[in-house]
Amino acid sequence: MASTQSAAAPVASPAIAPMIVMEAVEKWYGPYKALTDINLSVRQGEKIVLCGPSGSGKSTLIRCINHLEGYSKGRITVGGVNLTESAKTIDAVRRDVGMVFQQFNLFPHMTILQNCTLSPMRTLGQSKAKAEATARRLLERVKILDQADKYPAQLSGGQQQRVAIARALCMEPKVMLFDEPTSALDPEMVKEVLDTMIGLAEDGMTMIVVTHEMGFARQVADRVIFMAKGEIVEEGHPKDFFTAPKHERTRAFLGEILRH
Amino acid sequence: MSSQEILFLLSGLKWTLALSAVAFVTGAIFGLLVALARTSPNRIVAKAAEYYINVFQGTPLLMQLFVVYFGLPLLGLKLDAWIAVAIGFTLHASAYLGEIWRGAIQAVPRGQTEAASALALTYWPRIKDVVLPQALRISLPATVGFLVQLIKGTSLAALVGFTELSLAGKFIANQTFRPLVVYSVVGLLYFIICWPLSLYGARLERKFAAASR
Numbered sequence: 001m002a003s004t005q006s007a008a009a010p011v012a013s014p015a016i017a018p019m020i021v022m023e024a025v026e027k028w029y030g031p032y033k034a035l036t037d038i039n040l041s042v043r044q045g046e047k048i049v050l051c052g053p054s055g056s057g058k059s060t061l062i063r064c065i066n067h068l069e070g071y072s073k074g075r076i077t078v079g080g081v082n083l084t085e086s087a088k089t090i091d092a093v094r095r096d097v098g099m100v101f102q103q104f105n106l107f108p109h110m111t112i113l114q115n116c117t118l119s120p121m122r123t124l125g126q127s128k129a130k131a132e133a134t135a136r137r138l139l140e141r142v143k144i145l146d147q148a149d150k151y152p153a154q155l156s157g158g159q160q161q162r163v164a165i166a167r168a169l170c171m172e173p174k175v176m177l178f179d180e181p182t183s184a185l186d187p188e189m190v191k192e193v194l195d196t197m198i199g200l201a202e203d204g205m206t207m208i209v210v211t212h213e214m215g216f217a218r219q220v221a222d223r224v225i226f227m228a229k230g231e232i233v234e235e236g237h238p239k240d241f242f243t244a245p246k247h248e249r250t251r252a253f254l255g256e257i258l259r260h
Numbered sequence: 261m262s263s264q265e266i267l268f269l270l271s272g273l274k275w276t277l278a279l280s281a282v283a284f285v286t287g288a289i290f291g292l293l294v295a296l297a298r299t300s301p302n303r304i305v306a307k308a309a310e311y312y313i314n315v316f317q318g319t320p321l322l323m324q325l326f327v328v329y330f331g332l333p334l335l336g337l338k339l340d341a342w343i344a345v346a347i348g349f350t351l352h353a354s355a356y357l358g359e360i361w362r363g364a365i366q367a368v369p370r371g372q373t374e375a376a377s378a379l380a381l382t383y384w385p386r387i388k389d390v391v392l393p394q395a396l397r398i399s400l401p402a403t404v405g406f407l408v409q410l411i412k413g414t415s416l417a418a419l420v421g422f423t424e425l426s427l428a429g430k431f432i433a434n435q436t437f438r439p440l441v442v443y444s445v446v447g448l449l450y451f452i453i454c455w456p457l458s459l460y461g462a463r464l465e466r467k468f469a470a471a472s473r
Binding site for chain 2: 066098109
């Protein structure tokens with residue numbers, strides 16, 4: 001692994017070069033500052049949980065990583081590619097970065113299988129047979145292969161979210177972003193989605209997860225990052241983060257969400 | 261009415277249908293371009309499409325036909341009545357369909373485009389495979405409704421001397437001095453064409469409403 005030379009980052013060895021680097025990133029919505037001086041480096045295989053009150057900029061932060069939102073200042077590098085406004089770098093980064101949304105966002109006019117094969121065929125130029133083979137393997141992995149020919153509306157929320165995970169994996173991403181993946185689910189469906197994500201983490205996927213599921217954070221995260229008002233307030237290993245939070249705002253937040 | 265007179269009305273109907281079909285097909289092609297331009301991330305393109313729509317929605321169709329039929333020859337472009345009305349109705353239809361489809365494109369939830377973008381799909385596959393199929397479904401009842409308006413609207417072509425159904429009716433009415441009978445028959449012919457379309461539009465609306473549930 002260490003001997004393979006990455007074309008994108010010729011200087012550093014890929015084992016050491018971080019997968020995602022954000023340097024002094026700022027994001028403005030008109031006069032409103034959504035992100036302030038974000039510095040974040042994510043190693044390959046690292047699992048990060050982002051938490052914080054609503055409006056703290058966690059979703060905005062991960063949406064900057066695949067350029068669903070442009071950023072105003074600073075620098076973002078993903079897999080050695082410096083993400084700019086150019087379509088070329090945006091496309092390159094998006095090929096490496098999968099994303100799962102709160103509202104699943106499956107394509108309602110396509111079957112589960114078609115949802116999974118669309119981008120591999122259109123973007124990666126895979127044959128239908130190859131794309132379908134990959135899709136079936138990944139649908140099997142999220143335990144939903146028997147629903148492959150159904151339409152999204154025929155599935156439960158938990159099943160739809162597992163399809164969304166499989167659909168993203170079909171692109172063979174190096175990084176997976178999760179934007180509150182369980183927030184829109186009925187309570188009894190949260191576990192099946194979290195279990196799928198835990199399986200993915202155990203396989204070594206680099207993950208950034210925006211969630212309030214602190215059990216998941218404790219079990220899976222290498223680092224928990226707490227944000228408030230568009231800034232990273234505190235970060236640490238989950239053990240330290242939950243037992244000995246340093247900042248008053250972190251303590252207040254943890255008090256709020258761990259109370260019940 | 262003699263059978264000869266009825267045949268004359270039917271030949272008028274043929275031209276009404278031909279003009280409607282041409283206007284709808286070419287209007288749909290340009291209308292799709294207008295809708296894509298109108299929703300383009302490029303602000304200049306979007307603004308140009310907006311002005312185009314505003315001009316054709318904000319002026320009477322009859323004026324548009326007059327400009328094309330009487331105006332263009334003054335610039336040295338001598339057009340056959342058939343070509344002139346076809347151009348006039350195409351411009352008209354493209355603006356209206358462009359606006360209908362603009363609304364439908366924007367009615368597709370933003371999460372759909374975002375999911376497609378996150379999957380690294382570029383603009384064309386995003387539009388073609390994800391947005392347009394959903395937008396078409398949303399727009400279909402309004403599109404069929406516009407087609408009905410368009411068919412009835414082709415009667416304005418009579419005013420530049422294009423012998424479609426209405427003008428054919430006028431000729432027969434003048435000849436027979438029985439305008440009540442003749443125009444009733446003409447109206448009935450329009451109704452026979454338009455009513456099933458309206459029913460079809462309503463059926464599609466119910467079908468898609470059920471499918472998206």
